[in-house]
Amino acid sequence: MTRVPAASSLQPVPGKPRPRVLSIAGSDPSGGAGIQADLKSIAANGGYGLAVITALTAQNTRGVTGVHVPPVEFLTRQLEAISADVTVDAVKIGMLGNAEVIGAVADWLGAHRPAVVVLDPVMVASSGDRLLDADAEAALGRLMALADVVTPNVPELAALLGEAVAADWESALEQGKRLAAEHGVSVLVKGGHLDGDISWDALVDLSGASASDVTVFEAPRVDTVNTHGTGCSLSSALATLLGAGLVPTEAVGAAKAWLLEAIATSSELAVGAGHGPVNHFHHGVLPSARDVAGYAADLWTTAAGDLERIYELPFIAALGDGSLEEADFAYYLAQDALYLNTYSRVLAAASSLAPTEAEQAFWAKGARECLDVEAELHRSWLVGREVSMVQGPETKQYVDHLLARAGEGDYAVLVAAILPCYWLYAEVGAVLFREFEQAGAPDSHQYAMWLRSYSDPAFAEATRQAIAYTAEAARRSTPAQWTAMQEAFAHSSRFEVDFFDAPSRRVPRGRA
Template identity: 60%
Template sequence: MVKHDAALRLRATPRVLSIAGTDPTGGAGIQADLKSIAANGGYGMAVVTALVAQNTRGVRAVHVPPVAFLREQLDAVSDDVEIDSVKIGMLADLAVIDEVRSWLQGTCPPLVVLDPVMVATSGDRLLEESAEEAMRRLVPLVDLVTPNLAELAVLLREEIAPDWASALGQGKRLSQSAGVTVLVKGGHLAGDECPDALIDTHGALADTVVEFVSKRVVTRNTHGTGCSLSSAMATVQAQTGDWAASLSQVKAWLDDALAHSDLLEVGGGNGPIHHFHRFFD
């Protein structure tokens, strides 16, 4: 098990690498990651794991480049740039997961945030069973994992949590088994409030569970929210070194990005959040 926080050196402008798939409409994937990183004060870099033909209505096709080229991209960045933080998003198949795992073990970046893209909002599984197992093996190598409720259940081989208390219990079990800090997200639950919680059973937080509750922002423009949240956390944590302080800051930014999303008028489906809303007010 690799732990990164001990080597973390805080920077006002952290150099953050996103390892993820693409979104040609700009709302999710590495395009959203780069916007989130910049909006939160970081310098963004990107390595492409998959070329995704998608828009605000859904995914049409996925092309996965050879893993040898993925490794060339990873090595090109890490051979030249000192990386302060890494955000990992879409890893399309078993070979891609294994290659990223190998690079992490060899490079040992000081901070790693994993958004385990495994289950679509529709409920469709995005990874084959063998790749899901590889994703479970990747979790202990990172510092923070940010699954949605369906992905949290898959990582634990359990049913989806029906309520917030059950979700917190699953977060505790994942933190205990993988030795990782877990960000449990309640956005898919019903209700006017949108709870989130940081969970760590190994003493990385002031308390085992640190909860954050905010009013739900009523909008259909939620495309890329998970990508944006995880890349923002990778950025702000490299500035603060405090997970709770980072999430408090990121949630305030994300809530405002959702509240201003209708101004963008992008696409006919679930549109993107407004990453740079603070620069347009």
């Protein structure tokens, strides 16, 4: 029997590289904010960070004691050096210092507009120190017109509008809507400065015209003084995730979930006596921005181990060489027919949850084929044979698992649970058919039809597409979703082993 390959031949072609994210911001020698925090956030969320420094600060966790703005000509040389050599996928803009610097950055953006621009209008540090002079604050309007998302905190939101600081979440959200409408830019309203047990954020799209244009995110507020650089960290994480291809609501949700843990575990760092930094690498480097092949490879690690166990099963060995008892094969096909009846409903559920028309059509087609093509294969064997059509325990456990994932309504987790039925069947079918051909097995091999059906190129291509859609869902997922996807996939993969082994363990043996 051929052993399981080191890598699946069905994995999708690798996608684009990690997003290259440029931070244009000031430095923080204490490492908790500014360029230093941006680079940590970019790396933690799976991107490659570049940095152009707009200002040098003398600061620590207790406050800012000095700011030095280098000549603007040198800033321009830094920007041009980057754009002459590197394709920038996303830009995060932080502390700018003065109106002249803002003008230089705006000129560069006008000439070299990256796909994503996130503007964090840094005006006030966590310590309360002002980081932008009055002329620069007035000049920010030009820069906002070039941004995709602006991420002000509550005091900065008020300053941008020339209004009083909002005292509650509802007022802050209304200010965010007005800012979005005034400048034609999406605004991430951050409620971290407000009181209450819940920390609210809201993404207001560029129209800000109705409730449907607002997506609200909530999380428990963490009781800590370690808030140094939270705005820098969130905006650079958001730029990275947007640069990786996540849609804005997904990117904000993932960035907020990551920052929540970074704040919650910040006491582990014990840096400084004031507002300490957040723990950027609480989960190591997150896989958020990896390409689809990276996620597929992680899933394959689980699938490969279970596939090796499948190849060691007596049922598979006997199926491959044609010596399998007909009663065992009939039992297997009967259970497969029962399984596919439920599997078709689960695929239909995936179609209803899918985020794109292409994915909807793909899973719907799979649901139809479960009832059409596969049913014909089963009828050709089951008609005229006395075989029980009662679910065996292995079948019931498997379909109960799939139905539970479908009932949860999480598309990413559901397709991860669905995938092993495609992937492991395709791999097993391909290997068994290859050995069937190499052995010169005649058409009299009583299981030739099954071997040919699962080695069909169309089924292999459908499997590749299923892997790609699942991996793409993983790339868009939050860290918690990705963990749930891996668990759902692992359960289904183990159920596949049990399903193939069930005919050999059924009692009594030898009866159809």
